[in-house]
Amino acid sequence: MTIGSLKPAKEKKSRKGKQVVDEKAPLLPSKQEEDGGFDEFNGASFGGAVFNLSTTIVGAGIMALPATMKVLGLVLGIALIIFMAFLTEASIELLIRFSRAGKTVSYGGVMGEAFGKYGRMLLQICILVNNVGVLVVYMIIIGDVLSGTTSSGIHHAGVLEGWFGMHWWNGRFFVLLVTTLAIFAPLASLKRIDSLRFTSALSVGLAVVFLVITAGITIFKLISGSILMPRLLPDVYDLTSFFNLFTVVPVLVTAYICHYNVHSIDNELEDNKQIKSVVRASLALCSTVYVLTSLFGFLLFGDATLDDVLANFDTDLGISYGSLLSDAVRVSYAAHLMLVFPIVFYPLRLNLNGLLFPLARPLTSDNFRFVLISAGLITLIFLGANFIPSIWDVFQFTGATAAVCIGFILPAAITLRDHHGIATMKDKILCIFMIVLAVFSNLVAIYSDSYSLFKKNASPRE
Structure with missing residues (x-):
């Protein structure tokens, strides 16, 4: 993502005659001519691009998807996962279309063209809030998995602690320090x-690997008859249970x-x-992983599925x-998050540099x-993960809000602004729908998180 001057300056011929627009702060020169120590970069491959975009998509959020099946039922839950994939493709297609029209090579460039300097700064701030929050949460999860965590006075042993016992070298701080420096x-x-x-x-x-192991355990228990038939549709019996359906909307919107x-x-x-093919292939791959993880995770744990299904694997699988x-x-999922971190x-x-x-x-x-x-x-993220673990609560508010702005509100606003006059009526109707959905999901997220936080803080005094 390039943040710099919005006016294209020079154009360089590169990679099979492709025109590369060179802005004030280009992503990276096609050649490291000034260093002289690198070979010419001939362009990223289709497969490499698909893996990089897929890794951007599949993070810790996948662990919350089985819990959405508990609320929505398998049929509605899987349908919404697929629907959000199509909506995401539409929003990215709009971004690409307006980028091509304005000859900009960055999300910030498109925002700057549509809304000026302050529009670009708004996007940059949203990305800072979202990505810092996401990376702190990733590091917290890695620490919890490897070194353990204590919640409500109950200690959950980490993998290293379970293997080797409690030592200074498998404590949270040291494990995260080694992970930070080595990876x-x-x-x-x-x-x-x-x-x-x-x-x-x-x-x-x-x-x-996580998906295959979960599927294997589930299929084994299905054959042995130890798994009951899951709920296919949501269980709605009063107004409260109806509104409870909407608490999973933020998870799906930001997936x-x-x-x-x-x-x-x-x-x-x-x-x-x-x-466009890269985006479609990535969304198809991630949708498949999302649907299968949701399906097998909910089948395996049923109504006992926790908000973070990874926590279910602390118990006896029988x-x-x-x-x-x-x-x-x-371990496989902790390693997955380590490799998502740099993306x-x-x-x-x-x-941050652009800001x-x-x-x-x-x-x-x-x-x-x-x-x-x-x-x-890296230092800021490391300190946040070690000394302010409750930061998860903070980023339930800021992270979700910033994420939906990046994914839906801002692309829709760019289209409705229609600086180049290329948006169709269908595009504008779709964008209005995206904004309404995003705003609604934010309100639901803030309400549900506030309510949960209030209950958690109020319970000790009861």
Whole structure:
């Protein structure tokens, strides 16, 4: 995602005659001519782009999807997952269309063209809020899985603690410090998003490992007859249960948020005509993973499914080698989140740079600023995950709101502004629907989170 001047300056021929617009702060030069130590970059492949975009989509949110089936039932829940995939494709298509019309190469460029400097700054702030919150939550989950956590006076042992007992070297702080220095920092130092294609492919593979193990356990228990028939439709019996259906809307609305990385991936493609196919392939892959995870997770745990289904694997699965399989599920998903981290970190760094240094030379050509911003952000996220674990509650408000702005409200606003006069009546009706859905989901999220927080704080005094 490039944040800089909105006016295209020079154009360079690159990669099979493709025109690459060079803005004030380009994503990355096609060649590292100034360094002289790199080979020419011939463009990202279709497969690498699909893996990078898919990794952007599939994060920790997948763990909340089985719980939505508990509320909605399998039929309505799966239908809404598929519907949100189509709505996400439509919003990304609008962004790409207006980018092409304005010859801009970034989400910030499109926002700046439609709403000026303050529109671009609004997007940058939304991405900062969303991505910092997401990365802190990722690191908290990794710490919980590997080192354990204590909630309401009950200690849940981490994988390392279960294997080796309690030691200083498998405590939360040290484990996250090693993870940060050995994994996050090296991967975050890469200047081109296509360089993450292999870790992204591994990340998607680890999510599939989680899915395969869950499916295998579920099928085994189905054959043995120890799983009851799940609820297919929501159980609505009064007004309260009806409104409870809407508490899962924010989870579904934010499940596919990846818009902040679409331009970065598009800019590095060998052929930018492939971006629509990349988006469709990524959404199809992620939808399949989402549907199967929701299906098998809800089948396996039924009405006992927790808001974070990963927590269900702390209990006895009632099968041979259940403890080993539980550890495999938790470790594979912790590793998945480690490899998602740099993909989400990439646009965070670029947008912070654009917000603080809008007129500076490209970030990739200023090593001191690149290292300073990267180190500062990683340190902030590390400290947040270690010393303010309750930050999850904070980002239930700010993260959800910023995410729906990035994914639906701002693309819809760009289309309704219609700076180039290319939006159809169908586009505008769709955009009004997206804004209404996004605003409604935000209100529901704020209400439900406020109510839950109030109950949690009030319960000790009762």
